[in-house]
Amino acid sequence: MAKSETNTRLREGARGTKPSKAWSRRNIFIYGTLLVAAIYYLLPLYVMVVTSLKGMPEIRMGNVFGPPMEITFQPWVKAWSEACTGINCDGLSRGFWNSVQILIPSVTISIAVAAVNGYALANWRFKGAEVFFTILIIGAFIPYQIMIYPIVIILRELGLYGGLWGLVMVHTIFGMPILTLLFRNYFASIPEELFKAARVDGAGFWGIFFKIMLPMALPIIVVAIILQVTGIWNDFLFGVIYTKPDLYPMTVQLNNIVNSVQGVKEYNVNMAATLLTGLVPLVIYFFSGKLFVRGIAAGAVKG
């Protein structure tokens, strides 16, 4: 039939996907902003990397943004193993290993304890749970500076003052409020029926924790690891207060190298030392970026 034919045929004019212009005002604005922001953040990093690969004579020429004419790794070697702080001249390597020794137990213990805390608060509503949680949250808002002196006395009484384990304890305690909150909210977002089903199936407190909850908590554990590693690695205040010069973490040692007032300022060594110190958190971000975003998102949507 002629009538139905004309009905099914396409008319003149717009059809299918709407074409979009590559150089529309919107695109220029979005990509322009992104580009400016990227340059703003990357330029200092670029200057640092470039400077750390230059020799001192080249730096004195004052061409901050120019690439090195002659690449040298001497500043990196010096920063790692020869730079002097006080009477020690074994570079940042000492501080690096101190930091590692502080970092690993602090991160492990704080996450282990916070995971159990969060699980107990989210799933086992024991008497006083609300009060306990409130106290913990208040703890997250009290400035650190208030607690410095009392903790010095506590550590002295415990015989831990000036040692690595005292600092580990301090980091574990100060990580507790935020990590417990993180784990509590994550476990609270897991459907309650799952917990009930496990109870009907006869699993106890630890059975449910290790067999049901912990295997599901991987994204939030990654978030906690990132928070703790960057936080503890970058810590300066506690490191300088609660340890002695032999045991100073990397950040404190970096400060002592960069801020030393004696002799010539070796900008290339300072840049290399700073980059070396920042390397650990940077590596962590690179390798866990995807999981980090997923964990944050999971907490944000359901928490």
Place this chain on the structure above:
Amino acid sequence: MQDNISISIRDLKLNFGSVEVLKQLNLDIGVGEFLVLLGSSGCGKSTLLNCIAGLLDITDGQIFINGNNVTWAEPSQRGIGMVFQSYALYPQMTVEGNLSFGLKNAGVPKKEIAERIARTAEILQIQPLLKRKPAALSGGQRQRVAIGRALVRDVDVFLFDEPLSNLDAKLRADLRVEIKRLHQRLKNTMIYVTHDQVEAMTLADRIAIMKGGLIMQLDSPSVIYNKPANKYVAGFIGSPAMNFFEGQLKVGADPQFSNSSMEFSVKGYQATEALQDQKVWFGIRPEHIQVNTPADACADACAVQLDVVVDLVEPMGSDTLVWANIQGQVLRFRMDGLADIKGGDRVRVGFDPVRASLFNQQSELRL
């Protein structure tokens, strides 16, 4: 305690803070009985189920299962299996791991675990799924596995907490039949919580209709439907809902119901002679109303005749739901799916007062 009682609940009370969720609740459930707890959300039906399962600490009262006082017992020691609305399968375990988790916790020997899983998988026809993770299953398959997890525990009592509410309409109908078949085969005691009255009517031996932490009526589906104990139950059961008219009952040799827009005889309604004059609600179900049948052709079935004006027509295929009014008072009734009717039509409807329900206006209890 009698031998044929499976679960017995005595003076159960539960408060959340100052809110009374369950008030002085008493309930006996026979061995092998299929009891449905039905009610709108917030009526306490799921709470009651959680109390029976031991997942909530009760404020007062006692719970007996198979004659044992389990009031203080852990959920796993009560001899129950439970199926949840959201399936609640352990996501990191395979189907087999999900089924065996409870048995491993109970220290059942490996050989027996394998046997029980094989038997459960056969009953529910989930053998091909045993090695899969829950994420790789469809909704219906997940709910089967969840039922299997209760089944494999070899318990006397099954608790279902709205198990079909997350499924689409067709799957729900299929699994409903399957649960009924399962009950006929296993003959366990089952308590089933739902807000879906079709599930309640089709599955239950007895239905307990709950409201505000109290059981409004506990009886067989047929009695609940035909002789609702109060106005709430009458309005809750049945879709579309029962029609209600407010009015005055005058007893006598020919008892009359009347209000500003209608007056008719309710002769034949049970024992009207024993009643007194009072203000009442008159209720009649939409499916008990006859349309356009002459009075002499249907005898008792349309003893009362009324003229109505059609407002709205909802064709549903199998039948047509008509919203009409009698001088401003709404009347719903069902007609054949092919009925030729539209808004504005005037029709004559009839019904038999024997099938109606009368409730006192103050107490809302059935007369």
